[in-house]
Amino acid sequence: xxxxxxxxxQHETGEVIARVNAFLGFAAxxxxxxxxxxxxxxxxxxxxxxxxxxxxxxxxxxxxxxxVEDEGLRQSLQKLGASILGRRK
Numbered sequence: 001x002x003x004x005x006x007x008x009x010q011h012e013t014g015e016v017i018a019r020v021n022a023f024l025g026f027a028a029x030x031x032x033x034x035x036x037x038x039x040x041x042x043x044x045x046x047x048x049x050x051x052x053x054x055x056x057x058x059x060x061x062x063x064x065x066x067x068v069e070d071e072g073l074r075q076s077l078q079k080l081g082a083s084i085l086g087r088r089k
Contacts, residue, residue, distance in 0.1 A: 006036040050086025057085050 001009055009016070013032050020029045053061075061081040068074040 001034065001036065002039055003036065006034050009034055048087065050083060053082055053085055058082075061085070 009032075013034075016032060017029050021027050061078055064081065065074050065077045068077060
């Protein structure tokens with residue numbers, strides 16, 4: 001664990017051992033070895049880029065949302081449709 005967490009864990013080692021052993025029902029843990037080092041950061045996954053839509057796909061989306069009267073809702077549905085179709089190969 002990292003710096004401040006290592007110090008805190010060192011002070012709470014007895015409590016951690018007691019709780020683990022109580023959970024397991026027997027004295028499985030006798031001591032804890034604390035290794036102080038930087039914890040690896042999780043890798044950031046990048047969102048896949050959507051491919052550009054063809055003219056027929058854009059026309060299909062426009063036809064599907066043409067009956068929606070609310071302009072904001074219609075634009076949101078168009079964006080949703082474009083993102084869904086853009087992921088497909």
